[in-house]
Amino acid sequence: MANVLPVVPRARLIVQTPVRFRRARAPQAALRTPSPPSDAVDWVKATNAEFFQSDxxxxxxxxxxxxxxxxxxxxxxxxDPNRIIRYQALQSESGRKLLQRCGRSPDDISSVVFVEKxxxxxxxxxxxxxxxxxxxxFPQLAFFLKIVPLFARDFAYDNVANNRYSLFGRSESGSCEI
Structure with a gap:
């Protein structure tokens, strides 16, 4: 007797389009940076009048x-024979205002800061x-030192600045001579 195989209907291949999920978006108001409080001080304007208007x-x-x-x-x-540069201690009230103008904390004394108008x-x-x-x-030396990448210059600067009190000490009088 002959073997008879049952006839199975052919399976139809069904192709479905992939389901795409949309990423939920945050509301536009949440993406905006908050506006500064109404009592915030514009330190650039405040210090320009005080420090750079007459000088x-x-x-x-x-x-x-x-x-x-x-x-x-x-x-x-x-x-500096032409007296081009003025000086302020970081700890002074003027120094604290100028630090805020630069976007730094008024108590940050970790670095020398050079402020132009x-x-x-x-x-x-x-x-x-x-x-x-x-x-x-010195201007020529500064030109050549700019060839050194900023991260390397700041790395060397930070190493000296972080150890300046142990290497060079503090002023006995507790304030600068200027």
Whole structure:
């Protein structure tokens, strides 16, 4: 007898389009940055009138109790015969206002800050900008040091700044000479 296989109807291949899920979106209001409170101070406008209206010279902010920083101020003053740069201690009331103008905490004394009317610089960038205002050969030296990448310059700056009190000590009088 012959084997008879049952006849099975052919299965039809059904192709379905893939289901696409839409990502839920946050409401537009949630994506916007919050507007500053109405009592927020525009530090640039507030300090422009106080510091740059009658005198447009840049200001060097420095740690007033650090011997390294005080020595740096003396060095800059000695090599700035035209008195282009003004000086303020970070701990002073004026220094605190200028720190806020730069977007930094008013209690942050971790870095030298160089403030111009329209811009400000910190760490190694501040040092290079200060050097550009001094007598020869410092502007040329600053030009060549800009070849070094910023992260390397700031790494070296941070290592000295973080150890400045242990390496150079604090001022005995507790304030700067300026």
């Amino acid at each position: 447009s010279r840049p200001i060097m902010l420095f740690d007033g109790v650090c011997n390294l920083c005080n020595g740096g101020v003396r060095f800059v003053r000695d090599n 329209d811009s400000s610089y910190i760490k190694s960038e501040a040092v290079l900008r200060i050097m550009e205002h001094l007598d020869l050969p």
